[in-house]
Amino acid sequence: MRRSCDFLIDSFIDKRLHPDVRTILRLGTYQLHWMKIPDHAAVNDTVSLAPQWARGLCNAVLRKIAQEAPEWPTKAIEHSYPDWIVERLETDLGTYEAEEALKCMNRSKSAISREDGYYQDATSQLVSDLLIQEGSWGNGLIVDICAAPGGKATAAASHGHPVVAADSSFKRLQLARSNSLKLKLELPLVVSDGTNLPFRKGQASRVIVDAPCSGLGVLRRRADARWNIKEEDIVVLADLQLKLLCSALSMLKPGGLLIYSVCTLTNLETTGVDERFRELVEVEQVTPVSAPWRKHGAGGMILPQDLDSEGMCVFCYIAK
Template identity: 35%
Template sequence: MAGKVDPARLVAYDVLRAVHAQDAYANLALPALLRERSVTGRDAALATELVGGTLRGLGTYDAVLAAVVDRPPDDEVRDALRLGVHQLLATRVPSHAAVATTVDLVRRRVGHRPSGFVNAVLRKVGAHDLDGWLRRVAPDPDADPVGHAAVVHSHPRWVVERLAEALGERGDELDALLAADNDRPAVTLVARPGLSDVAELPGTPSISPLGVVLEGGDPGEVAAVREGRAGVQDAGSQLVALALARTEVEGPDRAWLDLCAGPGGKAALLGALASQCGARLVAAERQPHRARLVARAVGTTAGVVTADGARPPWAAGRFDRVLVDAPCTGLGALRRRPEARWRRTPDDLSALVPLQRALLESALDSTRPGGVVAYATCSPVVEETAGVVREVLAGRDDVDLADAVPLVPEAVDAAGVHLPGTVQLWPHRHGTDAMFLAVLRRL
């Protein structure tokens, strides 16, 4: 008879299986499962910690498991072992409880046959603490600094290499950046101008003048959030929207566009900012189901169209301000989407970079002379950021790169090192996602 498994660990395991077997997103799958099973309070908090912690530490935990097993376990067993290793090495759960609950979980979800194997493996893991294991499994930092950082900070090697390249001359900050990727992210709220005021939001001030850091609790319980007058949004995204609104334009300023609006967070803020200026935002999204999410987020502050931003249905030169929040690898938001580091590969860049260039070209074509385009990515990878902007600029004589740094005065030491005039935010330096921003002006 399998032992009783608490609901928090069952939820955590089932979310991990959904992430790895079905390509689910943990930030969507976890809340849905908690609601479906009515898991609340301390159990919900434990499940959240187990999911996030296990996904963030996956690379380290797999290296530890590889040192104690002589054959790769089945995927179902591997996810249970990862969950057990996280409890053993990175939580205050007593070792005996971490082992026993994981064994019971395997009996409940997989069957009795692998339970002895799981028990033996976890007892071997429990023989050393995390530092002891890192000394055993991480490559020598002098002989292989990238490999060492990859294991110690639980990032794929190629991601470490791309982040080191993105830091450029600030490469000595790599360990701090990788460590920040593994911090549990704070929940940041945004007050949408004209609809709410930052003073009515509970929490401490964030780097964004429109935001606060929620110190605890469910953001859905905040009245302004529940009523759609405020939202949950990383401070870096808030600063990108503010930068576009702060940019001077020549001539009329009535028509704004969010070219890639899904799921709607930036569009909701831009729509509110546009309304304050007497302008109107059009929010475009290619996928119908995401367009519906955008419509729900923006309410009456914007018009929503289902359209491919790379092949827009509107006339050229239609807009005064355009935001391109381009699809990207998401390697700047690993705090909030830890599974992205394991899901993305270098091959993704070969598809994303041409799309990013096409979207930026389309945005510029959609902007009238004297208007401006903000190009943003939630990734610091050079190919997706400075590389895209530099290549587009090289092919056009009707565009100039504006200096975006003064548009984000709240972010100290945020100048992009790969293309002067751009902005690069960092989680370890600014407490935000690693948002990139370039502002281009049609001549």
């Protein structure tokens, strides 16, 4: 809640603050307005952290913050997001759903243990369920081309399916290796550029592309990411996602299942990529319409507030 805290602090002081003093004031402001700690306790404990020369200032500012209800000028400041994220989600989701998602992603989250003991967010488990579902594609090889840290690949392997986990990052792929060892699973690992896979074409029954994305559905887990991602990055990511999908499709046997999932909520990376993909290639669409997935274009979406979880979008295809 850095931006929100700074707005409240700057409402009562107009001079440049020493970085350490600002940090201390942020701690106190957060306790007062979001943790609901009693005023006297929050103020006294916070002031005690300040250097002697700044204690009078910290005491005065925090007492003013405690006494006056904030008047937020924008939703972005109230919920502590960059302006562009709020504007983008309001455009793509609508004002109400966007604000509910933004509020939900400011709350702490917890993962859920799978049957095998692996902790994974509920929406990621739902994507894994789509991957391991039985269908006309059979029970042959499953390839996860953006596998690290291995949540979906280990879910499939734990159900007895033959799985190969590929990722472009050797370092991140070691997380998948560590997780598979903990679960006592056989999981072959391949360091590979997902847009130029080193596998023989047409050999997989199922391929999943859990693609790199802006991550705007998982900001409760990666709170600092909102300040690192730029709006122009989304265009670059959408182009990469399309390349990954086209590469993944070449891996599939006719009738094979292709799953595209992203933990973001922007249309450009979800329905936009889906539409561009289907303009380039010929596939049969399979839509996950059952609850808790919301219909999202030709695919499905779960917003953070739906399950008090991470946000996720998914699209399923059958190769021809």
